[in-house]
Amino acid sequence: MSARLHVDLNALASNIDRVRETVAPAELMLVVKDDAYGHGLEPVVHAATAAGVSWFGAFDVRTGAAVRIAAGADARIFAWIAASRDDLDAAIAARIDLGVGDAGLLEELADAAADAGATPRVHLKIDTGLHRNGVRPEDWPGFVARAAELQSAGRIDVVGVWSHIAEASEAEDDDARAVFEAALAHAEAAGIHPSVRHLAASAASFARPEFRYDMVRVGAFCYGIRSAGGPSADDLGLKPIARLEAEVVAVHDEAASIGLGALQGLPTSLQGRAGVGTPGGRRPLLTVGGSESMVGTWPDAAIGDVVTIYGPGRDGEGSATDLAEMIDTIGEEIAVRVSPLIPRVFT
Ligand SMILES: *Cc1c(COP(=O)(O)O)cnc(C)c1O
Numbered sequence: 001m002s003a004r005l006h007v008d009l010n011a012l013a014s015n016i017d018r019v020r021e022t023v024a025p026a027e028l029m030l031v032v033k034d035d036a037y038g039h040g041l042e043p044v045v046h047a048a049t050a051a052g053v054s055w056f057g058a059f060d061v062r063t064g065a066a067v068r069i070a071a072g073a074d075a076r077i078f079a080w081i082a083a084s085r086d087d088l089d090a091a092i093a094a095r096i097d098l099g100v101g102d103a104g105l106l107e108e109l110a111d112a113a114a115d116a117g118a119t120p121r122v123h124l125k126i127d128t129g130l131h132r133n134g135v136r137p138e139d140w141p142g143f144v145a146r147a148a149e150l151q152s153a154g155r156i157d158v159v160g161v162w163s164h165i166a167e168a169s170e171a172e173d174d175d176a177r178a179v180f181e182a183a184l185a186h187a188e189a190a191g192i193h194p195s196v197r198h199l200a201a202s203a204a205s206f207a208r209p210e211f212r213y214d215m216v217r218v219g220a221f222c223y224g225i226r227s228a229g230g231p232s233a234d235d236l237g238l239k240p241i242a243r244l245e246a247e248v249v250a251v252h253d254e255a256a257s258i259g260l261g262a263l264q265g266l267p268t269s270l271q272g273r274a275g276v277g278t279p280g281g282r283r284p285l286l287t288v289g290g291s292e293s294m295v296g297t298w299p300d301a302a303i304g305d306v307v308t309i310y311g312p313g314r315d316g317e318g319s320a321t322d323l324a325e326m327i328d329t330i331g332e333e334i335a336v337r338v339s340p341l342i343p344r345v346f347t
Contacts, residue, residue, distance in 0.1 A: 002247035002259030004343045006311075007039045009047040011241040015222045016051045018237045023205050026212035029078060029198065031219030032067060033059030038336040039223060039242055040344040045070040048222075057217045061087040064096040078123065078160075078217075080133075088112040092120050099162060101125030101134040103143055110155045122147070123160030123196065126183035128176035130164055140183055144190040151192065160196040161187050165211075167203040167227070177211060203227045206236060224312075225331040226321050233319065240319050243311030244338060248301050249292065256301035261291045265337035266309065269327040277308035277315025285309075310334065 020028050030053045036044035045056065045067055055076045058064035064079035071077070080099030082088055088109050091098050093116070100106050100122050113120050124147055127134030135143045150156045161184055165176045180199055187194065197213040205216035220226075224240035226233045233240060246260035262268045271288040276295055286296040295307055308317040321331030 002249055003264060004245055004345050005039070005338055006243040006245065006345050006347065007043065008239075008241045008243070008347055009043060010347070011224060011239040011312075012039075012044065012047050012222065013051040015224050015238050015241065016048060016053060019205070019216075019218050019221055022237075023212050023216050023218075026205075027055060027196075027215040028053060028222075029055035029057045029215050029217045030222055031057035031059075031201070031217050033057065033063060033219065034336045035340070037219055037223050037225070037332055038338050040346070041066055042070045043344070043346045049075065055215065057219070058096070061091045061094075061096060065090055065094045068094040068096070080123075080125070082109075085112060089116065092116045092118045095120075097121040097123060097159065099123045099125050099160075101127065103135070103139070103146065106143070106147060106150070106156075110150050113155055119154060119157050121159045122156045123162050123194075123198075124158060124187065124192070126161065126163050126180060128163040128165060128179040128183075128199075129172065130166060130176075132164060134163055137179055137183065141186050141190070144183075144187045144192055148190045148192050158192050159194060160198065161192070161194045162196075162198045164201070165199060165204060167201060170208075173204060173208065173211070203230060206231075220332055223335065224319075225335060226319070228321055228325050228330045240310070240312045242320070242335065244309040244342075245311075246293075246307050246309065248295075248303050248305040248307065251301045251303060252294075254299055255286060255294050255296045256298050256305065256307075257292045257294055258307045259292060260309065260342075261289045261293050263290050264339040264342055266293060267323075267327055267329075267334070267337070270323060273326045274323055275316065275318065277311065277313070277317030279305055279315065282316030 056067045058079040060081040064077045078097045125134040198215040200211040200216045202221040204211040224238045246258040248256045249259045250257040268288045274285045275282040284296045286294040310320045320334040324331045
């Protein structure tokens with residue numbers, strides 16, 4: 001394989017420190033969905049645990065169970081997608097905190113908990129406008145009343161109230177926060193006193209202190225992926241942790257072919273737009289083929305020369321978000337597209 005993804009776990013630890021000092025006294029939940037944004041779940045969880053991270057955001061229960069194995073018995077693991085009774089049973093077995101934004105699911109969880117003789121920790125989700133599996137404000141009072149009943153009966157332990165926001169416009173986020181505040185007040189009135197209230201992801205956790213509450217759920221910034229259209233990684237005090245490299249596999253008169261293409265996750269829409277890093281500095285990415293791509297105006301290229309598609313910028317390459325902005329997407333998409341077949345090399 002002539003391509004690889006280098007992942008700098010020291011840079012991850014440094015980003016984690018930076019996020020924590022920024023959001024303190026709020027806690028950090030490191031979001032590790034999608035194989036830790038394509039970087040590799042297990043090494044990321046090990047490094048984060050060594051750096052003192054105690055909360056992980058897993059998305060689904062299967063990922064949560066993998067985090068439990070990697071992070072050990074003491075970690076707190078939050079998953080917010082449970083699709084079946086099997087998922088609920090697995091979540092209870094792995095002692096995963098579950099995000100619940102559906103009245104039917106709350107009942108199912110209480111039943112599964114009774115069968116298992118367990119009292120699972122639950123974070124109730126209010127829909128603050130994104131319409132992604134949360135309880136609508138009009139249904140919230142009934143939902144929290146029922147959750148309080150189940151809690152008094154010892155069937156669940158409600159530890160959190162949470163939501164997710166778009167982080168696209170300040171005004172929309174402010175509206176969402178007003179809905180969140182009202183939901184918190186309803187919960188308190190129903191006798192639910194959550195110890196972890198959480199709303200913000202990367203962008204709001206840095207830019208909007210009033211969105212931090214007790215905990216922030218941060219993925220992108222910990223991996224050094226800045227927001228598209230947002231402040232630079234330098235300004236945020238973050239370092240890209242990944243470097244996607246491919247070797248020159250053939251040389252032509254004025255160009256070189258590298259062993260990486262669309263089938264390994266390089267978007268074809270980058271051809272003719274992006275620059276890549278080479279030993280002599282930045283050069284244009286002329287074409288993106290299936291498994292090979294062409295880098296231009298490079299008369300002295302040699303087989304085995306290393307081309308950096310994205311990374312910290314040492315050879316003139318841009319970041320994942322720099323590439324993303326050329327094709328109207330976000331840096332996370334560039335990161336998670338890198339094929340699982342491309343080896344991850346950890347330093
Ligand atoms: C992905 C995700 C996050 C993390 O978002 P970033 O912008 O990568 O920090 C937080 N919360 C939820 C619910 C998510 O799905």
